[in-house]
Amino acid sequence: MPDDSRPPLRDLPPAASLPPAGLLPDAEERARILAKAALFAPPGPTLEDGRRDLVGMTREQLAAEMAALGEQPFRARQLWHWIYHQGERDFARMSSIAKPLRERLAARYVIGRPEVAAEQQSADGTRKWLLRLRDGQQVETVYIPEEDRGAVCISTQVGCTLSCAFCHTGTQRLTRNLSAAEIVGQFLVARDAYGEWPTPKGEAARLLSNIVVMGMGEPLYNYEAVRDALRIVMDPEGIALSRRRITLSTSGVVPMMDLCGRELGVNLAVSLHAVRDDLRDELVPLNRKYPIAELLAACRRYPGASNARRITFEYVMLKGVNDSLADARELARLLKGIPAKVNLIPFNPWPGSRFETSPPAVIEAFAQVLLAAGFACPVRRPRGRDILAACGQLKTASERVRRG
Ligand code: SF4
Numbered sequence: 001m002p003d004d005s006r007p008p009l010r011d012l013p014p015a016a017s018l019p020p021a022g023l024l025p026d027a028e029e030r031a032r033i034l035a036k037a038a039l040f041a042p043p044g045p046t047l048e049d050g051r052r053d054l055v056g057m058t059r060e061q062l063a064a065e066m067a068a069l070g071e072q073p074f075r076a077r078q079l080w081h082w083i084y085h086q087g088e089r090d091f092a093r094m095s096s097i098a099k100p101l102r103e104r105l106a107a108r109y110v111i112g113r114p115e116v117a118a119e120q121q122s123a124d125g126t127r128k129w130l131l132r133l134r135d136g137q138q139v140e141t142v143y144i145p146e147e148d149r150g151a152v153c154i155s156t157q158v159g160c161t162l163s164c165a166f167c168h169t170g171t172q173r174l175t176r177n178l179s180a181a182e183i184v185g186q187f188l189v190a191r192d193a194y195g196e197w198p199t200p201k202g203e204a205a206r207l208l209s210n211i212v213v214m215g216m217g218e219p220l221y222n223y224e225a226v227r228d229a230l231r232i233v234m235d236p237e238g239i240a241l242s243r244r245r246i247t248l249s250t251s252g253v254v255p256m257m258d259l260c261g262r263e264l265g266v267n268l269a270v271s272l273h274a275v276r277d278d279l280r281d282e283l284v285p286l287n288r289k290y291p292i293a294e295l296l297a298a299c300r301r302y303p304g305a306s307n308a309r310r311i312t313f314e315y316v317m318l319k320g321v322n323d324s325l326a327d328a329r330e331l332a333r334l335l336k337g338i339p340a341k342v343n344l345i346p347f348n349p350w351p352g353s354r355f356e357t358s359p360p361a362v363i364e365a366f367a368q369v370l371l372a373a374g375f376a377c378p379v380r381r382p383r384g385r386d387i388l389a390a391c392g393q394l395k396t397a398s399e400r401v402r403r404g
Pocket residue numbers: 160161162163164167168169170171215216217218251271392
């Protein structure tokens with residue numbers, strides 16, 4: 001049997017090109033952010049009946065569990081294959097494991113999933129799940145199908161601390177962070193719903209081909225759980241999603257961006273939305289801490305960014321607020337030299353929002369300025385608006401009901 005040494009992740013940037021972790025800028029600030037994340041920690045992996053959830057454990061943690069049972073390291077590898085390649089949830093069906101061990105495993109562990117509390121399908125095929133977690137908290141996960149592929153938009157926190165002015169989620173205060181299990185679990189639920197098990201081999205087409213970490217919450221404020229979850233989905237012996245198919249969106253937690261690039265190397269999307277600090281302070285209040293110049297400097301040094309792997313700048317088009325031609329010209333100037341593309345997002349209204357979306361002709365004129373400056377700038381087609389699944393619209397139903 002093979003041993004359990006963890007195979008190298010594919011296509012990570014060569015270590016020699018990366019600064020050692022201790023030399024990354026902002027080490028102190030990063031330590032503060034990680035400490036704060038711990039204050040909003042999720043419940044642990046042990047259920048009320050004493051069994052533990054294997055989902056969300058890193059390979060090393062899984063190997064340690066098996067060692068504690070007196071099992072060889074290859075057992076962890078077998079389990080990993082069943083959980084993340086086959087999508088199996090029932091130990092009794094793990095045919096490569098002897099029956100007595102299957103029974104011991106079932107007595108001690110579960111292979112969990114968040115519970116689907118509600119599900120909605122948009123006229124355009126977008127599907128949204130309201131997921132109930134073990135402690136009763138709820139999050140939303142969205143699947144956005146394209147013709148021959150699709151992206152799962154996953155959440156990383158229950159609520160959000162950042163209160164971006166145009167975002168519905170930002171009106172739901174942060175309750176807690178999600179665990180790695182709850183983050184991976186969202187993708188597993190979506191794979192279950194489409195029956196995409198076992199994991200399609202190699203380059204074979206996948207319905208659920210991409211992950212965008214753009215749902216509820218700021219992922220870089222829950223970095224360690226996000227890192228563990230993404231390492232699980234990238235692992236080549238399980239879900240095996242290439243880091244090129246994963247995009248993490250941040251509103252600009254500058255000290256964590258370097259670490260994210262170094263440790264995960266996934267695609268980066270930045271919620272920019274304004275070209276002047278005074279306006280961005282208002283739209284994305286985190287800007288008061290990490291202003292535009294610092295944010296763009298972090299983008300310039302983001303590992304792996306190249307013309308083939310450009311950083312996406314999200315720019316929500318708000319009528320009369322940030323959509324002038326002068327704004328477009330300034331945006332082109334700011335992004336000069338960064339391998340960038342700009343996603344122009346027509347604002348998706350939600351109940352109580354104070355903005356309107358820019359008219360199509362204004363968006364088009366804005367796009368033309370960026371195009372002329374050499375930036376690709378797709379206008380994002382709103383998806384799932386009818387089920388409040390579009391960008392910035394997520395907010396759990398329980399919260400919506402409570403606040404009326
Ligand atoms: S845009 Fe993102 S970071 Fe800002 S409030 Fe919404 S969920 Fe939070």
